[in-house]
Amino acid sequence: xxxxxxxxxxxxxxxxxxxxxxxxxxxxxxxxxxxxxxxxxxxxxxxxxxxxxxxxxxxxxxxxxxxxxxxxxxxxxxxxxxxxxxxxxxxxxxxxxxxxxxxxxxxxxxxxx
Amino acid sequence: xxxxxxxxxxxxxxxxxxxxxxxxxxxxxxxxxxxxxxxxxxxxxxxxxxxxxxxxxxxxxxxxxxxxxxxxxxxxxxxxxxxxxxxxxxxxxxxxxxxxxxxxxxxxxxxx
Numbered sequence: 182x183x184x185x186x187x188x189x190x191x192x193x194x195x196x197x198x199x200x201x202x203x204x205x206x207x208x209x210x211x212x213x214x215x216x217x218x219x220x221x222x223x224x225x226x227x228x229x230x231x232x233x234x235x236x237x238x239x240x241x242x243x244x245x246x247x248x249x250x251x252x253x254x255x256x257x258x259x260x261x262x263x264x265x266x267x268x269x270x271x272x273x274x275x276x277x278x279x280x281x282x283x284x285x286x287x288x289x290x291x292x293x294x
Numbered sequence: 295x296x297x298x299x300x301x302x303x304x305x306x307x308x309x310x311x312x313x314x315x316x317x318x319x320x321x322x323x324x325x326x327x328x329x330x331x332x333x334x335x336x337x338x339x340x341x342x343x344x345x346x347x348x349x350x351x352x353x354x355x356x357x358x359x360x361x362x363x364x365x366x367x368x369x370x371x372x373x374x375x376x377x378x379x380x381x382x383x384x385x386x387x388x389x390x391x392x393x394x395x396x397x398x399x400x401x402x403x404x405x406x
Contacts, residue, residue: 185337214394223398224338224383237393271337285337 183208185274185286193292199260202289206253206274212236213255214283215247218269227270230255231277259291267293297321298386298397306403311374315400317367317384325389329358329369332381332399341369341382371402379404 186205194200206213214237215227226239230249247257253274259266269288275281298319307313319327326345330338342351342358344367350359355372371378384397 216396224385224396226394226396229392237391239393273337282340282343285339287335287337 185272185284187270187272187286187289189289190287191290191292193294194262195294196262196264198262199258200262200291202257202259202270202272202291204255204257204272204274204286206255206272207284210274210276210284211253212275212277212281213249213253214273214275215255215257216271216273217241218271218288219267224271227257262293264293267291298384298395300382300384300397300400302400303398304401304403306405307374309374309376309404309406313371313374313402315369315371315382315384315402317369317397319365319367319384319386319395319397321365321386321388321395323389324362324365325387325392327358327360327367328385328387328394329356329367330383330385332383334380338383374404376404376406378402 188203212231214229216224218224228247229237233249244260249255269290271288273283273285275283301316328343329341332338341353341356344351344360346362357370360367381399381401383399386395
């Protein structure tokens with residue numbers, strides 16, 4: 182069974198631009214969560230989607246948004262990029278929410294110049 | 295405030311030795327606690343998940359313990375291997391929102 186895939190793996194943008202990251206969960210998984218990881222803050226939860234609905238949201242500004250499609254694939258969008266948005270963005274999928282094991286993708290490393 | 299604190303921040307041990315990583319949390323209401331291993335440049339991989347009623351859970355050479363009364367957990371690694379070099383992240387889930395609160399991790403380096 183294929184794992185969680187994320188595209189692109191690396192991305193360089195400049196301040197003010199916007200970016201869209203993609204995540205394909207493991208087949209059969211309906212929950213997709215997004216995380217931001219930086220050396221100083223560690224992993225921080227962005228949001229979770231389940232069956233195309235946002236179920237949970239972290240404490241990030243409205244510039245960060247996401248969506249999930251009917252095939253469970255998910256996208257995350259960041260508008261008006263700031264230098265501080267440089268981070269590793271991780272996507273994780275699971276069959277349900279709660280106690281289920283989350284499987285993480287390799288992440289997209291975003292650098293904002 | 296819901297927090298997860300891990301110690302030590304970093305640890306260096308010799309191959310074959312045992313080590314224990316600590317996780318203290320103040321998250322409430324508590325649902326479950328997870329330990330993840332994250333190799334450099336890769337996404338985290340789940341090691342264990344424990345609920346309130348579980349005191350210990352093993353996954354090969356990894357053994358996690360949970361004391362829900364003192365809100366402490368530990369991850370014990372037995373007979374360490376070079377491949378154990380990674381960051382180990384403790385994550386606590388809130389029972390009311392299912393939100394996951396992450397610790398900042400312990401960076402373990404195993405030397406031959």
